[in-house]
Amino acid sequence: MREDVVDRVRALAGRVAASYGLEIFDVEFRREGQGLVLRVRIDLRGPAATAEDSVSIENCAQVSRDLSTLLDVEDVVPGAYTLEVSSPGLDRPLRHADDYRRFSGRRAKLVMREAVDGQKYFKGRLGGVDDEAVLIDAEDGRRHRVPIGVITRANLEVEF
Secondary structure, three states: OHHHHHHHHHHHHHHHHHHOOEEEEEEEEEEEOOEEEEEEEEEEOOOOOOOOOOOOHHHHHHHHHHHHHHHHHHOOOOOOOEEEEEOOOOOOEOOOHHHHHHOOOOEEEEEEEEEEOOEEEEEEEEEEEEOOEEEEEEOOOOEEEEEHHHEEEEEEOOOO
16 A cells, blocks of 8 residues: 555656656655654756755745645545655765766765675765766775666765
């Protein structure tokens, strides 16, 4: 049932987000603490968005307001739930080649399922993408080429 709810919410939320020039980054529906939480993360649309661009509080409020109304009318989620609409955050996950391009120059952590240059974990500054491999200038002072297909988890690091 939860997968069906997530799929239906993703479709509805996608329409709402698109009307504001945004896209859906992620949808979660799960039991937490006192009840069910429907969490929708929105992002700027497409690879043209720069690292300096970000989702605003107003974007979240607009999507939340419109999506809440639509979910009530469509009766997508059975019972009581809490709707949360937010951005992917400062330590956002990196999932696609476009993410690594967009955030080139930013610090990140990469975890791989297979060792690359003898390591399964790198921290460093992203250097973009070259031929389906992420370039990262790691803390060891070397530039590594990590095939996108072996990365199991990647996140930006918060920089102050």
